[in-house]
Amino acid sequence: MNRRNIISAIPGLIVVGSSFNLARAGFDVGGALGAATDAAKAASLTDDQVRGYASQMATYSDKQAKIAPAGSPYAARLTTLTTGLTEDQGLKLNYKVYLTKEVNAFAMADGTIRLYSGLMDMMTDDEVRYVIGHEMGHVKSGHTKKRMQTALAASAAQKGVAASGTRAAGLADSQLGDLVVQVVRAQHSQGNEREADDYAMQFMSRRKYDRKACVTALEKLVKMSGGGGTSWLSTHPSPKERADRMRKQIA
Numbered sequence: 171m172n173r174r175n176i177i178s179a180i181p182g183l184i185v186v187g188s189s190f191n192l193a194r195a196g197f198d199v200g201g202a203l204g205a206a207t208d209a210a211k212a213a214s215l216t217d218d219q220v221r222g223y224a225s226q227m228a229t230y231s232d233k234q235a236k237i238a239p240a241g242s243p244y245a246a247r248l249t250t251l252t253t254g255l256t257e258d259q260g261l262k263l264n265y266k267v268y269l270t271k272e273v274n275a276f277a278m279a280d281g282t283i284r285l286y287s288g289l290m291d292m293m294t295d296d297e298v299r300y301v302i303g304h305e306m307g308h309v310k311s312g313h314t315k316k317r318m319q320t321a322l323a324a325s326a327a328q329k330g331v332a333a334s335g336t337r338a339a340g341l342a343d344s345q346l347g348d349l350v351v352q353v354v355r356a357q358h359s360q361g362n363e364r365e366a367d368d369y370a371m372q373f374m375s376r377r378k379y380d381r382k383a384c385v386t387a388l389e390k391l392v393k394m395s396g397g398g399g400t401s402w403l404s405t406h407p408s409p410k411e412r413a414d415r416m417r418k419q420i421a
């Protein structure tokens with residue numbers, strides 16, 4: 171979380187009469203004020219809480235997006251290419267397409283998978299499946315949970331977590347916006363990328379999809395990387411090295 175976000179997160183909690191209703195969201199106001207002082211203490215979220223926050227973030231994100239209606243060409247293609255892919259390792263998956271030229275995709279801990287039509291336009295079905303596997307890899311390897319913990323601990327929302335016991339506290343839109351930026355829109359480390367790619371390769375093998383699609387998807391992104399418009403690359407860096415690494419694994 172950058173400094174500007176920390177500062178903007180706190181007024182959202184303490185300004186009375188803002189769009190955020192403290193009582194409704196179940197926040198302890200005194201505790202929320204105190205949270206600024208012990209922001210360094212990391213919140214330890216349960217998996218249930220992580221799923222609860224992920225689901226709120228997905229609802230928030232969907233509200234900002236233009237979603238391909240059921241039966242439209244993008245939605246129909248996604249339904250077809252995810253046939254039999256209703257769950258992964260016990261997690262029930264739910265899919266939507268965001269209609270935008272942006273080349274991007276993300277997954278969340280509650281099984282939310284969102285694919286941008288710009289990404290679907292440039293990829294084959296198996297390449298899209300690689301992206302789904304890669305995004306699930308970030309969730310399953312705990313990368314998104316760790317980011318969520320860091321973001322919540324660093325904002326005054328941390329006390330909301332503590333006050334709510336084992337459930338996820340209700341967050342305001344401004345806080346959900348910050349969380350989406352920090353959990354979904356921040357750049358992953360190379361280590362995280364390798365871990366997510368390894369998960370994707372196993373995912374492709376388990377499902378009997380063509381693993382070469384992992385390599386070709388990244389090669390397409392490498393070709394595009396000079397032209398901009400690939401926001402997926404800004405959060406999932408170094409596609410060339412990753413393509414080379416996976417090509418060796420398949421050979």
Ligand SMILES: [Zn+2]
Nearest residue numbers: 358363366406
């Ligand atoms: Zn990634």
